[in-house]
Amino acid sequence: MSQSDQRHARQCVSCGINISGMSAATFDCPECDTEISRCAKCRKQSNLYECPDCGFMGP
Incomplete structure (x- = not known):
């Protein structure tokens, strides 16, 4: 999958x-700078997330 296809298939x-075309936040992991994307619902509910590369967990 090309890098542009991966951006269109963000989760x-x-x-x-799938958060493509939705209100979502994309930011770099505080530990390893991997791009992390979260949907508006999970952000609003402060659901935990885990970085897929380094395992950093945040609210």
Whole structure:
């Protein structure tokens, strides 16, 4: 899958839904700078997330 295809198929790291075209936050992991994406619902509920690369957990 090309890098542009991966961006179009982003998933929320908390709940796993496809967040392409949705209101979502994308930010770098505080530990390893991996890009993390979260849906609006998980952000609003402060659901935990885990970085898929380093295992950092945050609210």
